[in-house]
Amino acid sequence: MSKISLPEGIMMVLIAAFSDGAEALVSLTGFGIIIGEMINIAVALVLGFWLFMKGGIGSLRGFGIGAGIDFLSGSFLPGKTGGAIASIIKINREATDEEDDSNEFKETPIKETA
Secondary structure, three states, X not given: OOOOOHHHHHHHHHHHHHXXXXXXXXXXXXXXXXXXXXXXXXXXXXXXXXXXXXXXXXXXXXXXXXXXXXXXXXXXXXXXXXXXXXXXXXXXXHOOOOOOOOOOOOOOOOOOOO
């Protein structure tokens, strides 16, 4: 697993926040409920696929809980944003350092015997 970089994480959190904001606006006005659900499904698929590619199936747990909270609250709480942040934190904590898993050849000095 690789760590999620800061720009990548910010971009995905902003997408989730925009989606939560659009859904809340649709829920408050009651206009375009179908459009709100289409936004919800599209963003959930994109973020879910991205999290799966970054951290495997285990990283989807936090995002799934956040999406469930978002659904149960009637889209008034920013569940997808919270789930995305929780998943990013989990992936970055579990990711190994790339220096330790490097496949590069490490040079060691040869001891001279004389």
